[in-house]
Amino acid sequence: MSRVTKFAARDPGPAARVVGFIAHLRENGLQLGVAEADLAMAALVEIDAIKPSDSRRALRAVCTGCKEEAERFDDLFDSYWMDMGRVRQKVAPPLSNTIKDDVHSSSDAKGEDAQSAGSATAPDGQDGAADSDGTGKLIATENRNLNRRDLRDMVRPEEIAAAEEVARRIGAALRDKRSRRRVAARKGDRLHFRKTIRQSLATGGEPLRLLRKRRPERTRKIVALCDVSGSMSVYAQVFLAFLAGLMRADTAADAYLFHTRLVRITEALRDKDAMRAIGRLSLMADGFGGGSKIGPSLMRFADTYAKRFVDGRSVVLILSDGYDTEPPAMIAAALEKLRKRGCKVIWLNPLKGWADYAPVAEGMAAALPYLDAFKAANTLADLAALEHDLVSV
Amino acid sequence: MTWTDLQTALGREGYVASDDLAVALQLALSLGRPLLLEGAAGVGKTEIARCLSAVKDTRLIRLQCYEGLDAAQAIYEWNYQRQLLSIRAAAEDGVTGKAVEDRIFSREFLLERPLLAAITQDAPPVLLIDEIDRADEEFEAYLFEVLSDFQISIPELGTITATTRPIVILTSNGTRDLSDALRRRCLYTYVAYPDRATELAILKARCRDVEARLGEQIVGFVQKLREEDLEKTPGIAEMLDFAAALMGLGIADLTDDPAVLQSTLTTLLKTQSDQAQITREVAGRIAGKAA
Numbered sequence: 240m241s242r243v244t245k246f247a248a249r250d251p252g253p254a255a256r257v258v259g260f261i262a263h264l265r266e267n268g269l270q271l272g273v274a275e276a277d278l279a280m281a282a283l284v285e286i287d288a289i290k291p292s293d294s295r296r297a298l299r300a301v302c303t304g305c306k307e308e309a310e311r312f313d314d315l316f317d318s319y320w321m322d323m324g325r326v327r328q329k330v331a332p333p334l335s336n337t338i339k340d341d342v343h344s345s346s347d348a349k350g351e352d353a354q355s356a357g358s359a360t361a362p363d364g365q366d367g368a369a370d371s372d373g374t375g376k377l378i379a380t381e382n383r384n385l386n387r388r389d390l391r392d393m394v395r396p397e398e399i400a401a402a403e404e405v406a407r408r409i410g411a412a413l414r415d416k417r418s419r420r421r422v423a424a425r426k427g428d429r430l431h432f433r434k435t436i437r438q439s440l441a442t443g444g445e446p447l448r449l450l451r452k453r454r455p456e457r458t459r460k461i462v463a464l465c466d467v468s469g470s471m472s473v474y475a476q477v478f479l480a481f482l483a484g485l486m487r488a489d490t491a492a493d494a495y496l497f498h499t500r501l502v503r504i505t506e507a508l509r510d511k512d513a514m515r516a517i518g519r520l521s522l523m524a525d526g527f528g529g530g531s532k533i534g535p536s537l538m539r540f541a542d543t544y545a546k547r548f549v550d551g552r553s554v555v556l557i558l559s560d561g562y563d564t565e566p567p568a569m570i571a572a573a574l575e576k577l578r579k580r581g582c583k584v585i586w587l588n589p590l591k592g593w594a595d596y597a598p599v600a601e602g603m604a605a606a607l608p609y610l611d612a613f614k615a616a617n618t619l620a621d622l623a624a625l626e627h628d629l630v631s632v
Numbered sequence: 633m634t635w636t637d638l639q640t641a642l643g644r645e646g647y648v649a650s651d652d653l654a655v656a657l658q659l660a661l662s663l664g665r666p667l668l669l670e671g672a673a674g675v676g677k678t679e680i681a682r683c684l685s686a687v688k689d690t691r692l693i694r695l696q697c698y699e700g701l702d703a704a705q706a707i708y709e710w711n712y713q714r715q716l717l718s719i720r721a722a723a724e725d726g727v728t729g730k731a732v733e734d735r736i737f738s739r740e741f742l743l744e745r746p747l748l749a750a751i752t753q754d755a756p757p758v759l760l761i762d763e764i765d766r767a768d769e770e771f772e773a774y775l776f777e778v779l780s781d782f783q784i785s786i787p788e789l790g791t792i793t794a795t796t797r798p799i800v801i802l803t804s805n806g807t808r809d810l811s812d813a814l815r816r817r818c819l820y821t822y823v824a825y826p827d828r829a830t831e832l833a834i835l836k837a838r839c840r841d842v843e844a845r846l847g848e849q850i851v852g853f854v855q856k857l858r859e860e861d862l863e864k865t866p867g868i869a870e871m872l873d874f875a876a877a878l879m880g881l882g883i884a885d886l887t888d889d890p891a892v893l894q895s896t897l898t899t900l901l902k903t904q905s906d907q908a909q910i911t912r913e914v915a916g917r918i919a920g921k922a923a
Contacts, residue, residue: 274816275816278665281663285658285663286634286659293635296655299656299820300652300655300656300659300821301659301819303820304668304818304820305670305810305815306806306822309820309821310822437712546806547806547808547809550808579863
């Protein structure tokens with residue numbers, strides 16, 4: 240930990256290292272631009288940059304933007320400056336082809352030395368667990384090679400476009416009519432006194448024109464949780480297209496996948512290119528088609544993300560068949576917790592579309608008392624038909 | 633002033649800042665960037681602005697955000713009533729046209745709201761934008777304009793340019809995800825619940841006459857309580873209330889009287905289910921562990 244990364248002798252200087260560090264952060268998913276690199280330099284001038292602890296704190300303040308990033312920052316910092324992991328990227332991009340390891344670092348491209356902890360420029364020969372397409376990933380990160388499937392094989396662009404339309408209509412159906420404050424409106428239900436009096440000044444204090452106000456309709460935020468466990472894999476195509484469409488149609492929507500873990504996919508799905516979004520998703524959704532832990536996943540959601548993203552104006556859509564490997568009481572407890580945030584909970588179960596379906600799966604039965612709506616959905620057409628049902632929720 | 637000086641200065645004002653927070657504050661001051669503080673409710677995000685203004689010996693201007701906050705509440709508003717009166721008075725005096733207009737759209741009739749007030753001070757004030765996540769996303773856009781250019785355009789009056797650059801501190805409880813644009817413009821620090829030693833220092837700074845042994849117990853108890861699965865985890869403010877309650881009741885030892893301990897828990901547990909969960913026995917057990 241205390242060991243500081245030795246940079247190559249012909250390293251172009253501290254500025255380039257900082258730029259390299261910013262590039263390293265960027266490759267690990269932090270959104271940083273030239274302005275941040277500039278700011279990072281300015282920040283390092285302001286503090287005692289020789290002290291690793293100070294520069295760590297300064298760079299953390301500058302380079303991170305949310306709690307998750309701040310938590311990851313320490314590892315990323317260590318991997319670059321404190322020699323805790325190796326980076327595939329070369330330090331200074333413009334000079335990368337000229338940089339060679341100096342004599343102190345014992346490793347070279349062949350990776351012969353087991354002690355090859357010396358250099359940020361050493362390519363990793365022995366550690367093959369990294370993602371095949373991530374160029375600068377921190378190799379220290381644990382990689383779960385569960386059951387990875389490329390979701391792009393399952394979803395077609397046309398479906399996303401169709402789903403986008405469906406999602407847009409569902410979003411429109413879910414308007415909230417409970418806004419507290421009234422706004423001026425031509426066909427309002429109440430008089431807008433302030434405006435009326437203001438206008439009356441023009442007519443010598445006689446209120447000739449009566450202005451009105453009403454409660455505006457507010458959009459509700461849709462939070463979708465999609466089960467992608469093994470039992471759901473036949474429906475995954477529809478639901479993933481729906482999620483992708485939803486994210487494109489509604490900028491306030493939020494989406495998650497769960498199987499044995501819960502993954503937030505909102506950012507990935509917001510990618511401008513719909514297919515690339517699905518591609519990014521496949522990287523995040525390893526474990527896809529495996530077992531399902533609905534209860535723990537929902538509980539985790541209620542404990543973490545829900546506190547930030549779910550409020551009284553949210554509608555939580557759960558897309559799952561309710562087959563859980565964990566005790567059903569967990570689902571009930573999680574839903575109860577979720578309901579306390581004031582949101583509506585809608586469960587869309589693909590099995591409900593079957594002729595003689597009854598919610599006998601224990602998980603489903605446990606969840607029923609907490610649901611505002613329990614509907615069938617296994618095709619896009621079914622989802623489209625939900626529009627009318629959801630108006631009343 | 634280095635960050636350690638700042639930390640000591642804040643300490644004198646009764647604020648125990650972590651090293652991370654002190655560095656971030658120091659950078660915010662020297663680089664002139666807004667500082668975004670996130671963290672659970674009751675970890676002292678708002679308090680930092682108050683103490684910073686005391687350290688810097690400047691005014692604290694606070695903008696409390698809420699849903700529906702608009703430019704009229706945050707930046708400026710014309711004083712309509714005075715304008716109307718002025719028009720009536722002008723009509724009686726026989727003044728009309730441009731003269732009236734010039735008069736009613738002057739600085740005299742402008743109600744300064746926090747953002748305008750912050751940039752027109754003589755000495756740089758501390759501008760606290762509290763709970764920015766409660767404001768609408770549209771409001772963030774207003775804020776950018778002010779925070780990046782430090783000037784405000786008023787159509788009737790022209791552009792008001794900042795006389796000083798305020799020290800801007802934004803806080804967020806995470807009720808809504810903030811836009812990336814806002815995060816990019818700010819330095820960022822996550823304020824976590826303090827560790828035992830820090831919390832003890834805070835208690836000592838705020839309640840000087842608390843006995844060392846009781847102080848240890850209070851902090852230990854609250855720290856243990858945070859590990860329980862509660863709906864609303866008690867923050868520092870709650871801990872201080874708890875300490876004040878105990879001192880007010882003249883309690884010297886937490887483990888003495890479980891009934892009194894239970895009754896003071898109203899300062900820490902703020903939901904019905906939390907209160908039901910921490911029964912007298914549980915409270916006694918936690919107090920025993922903490923002691």
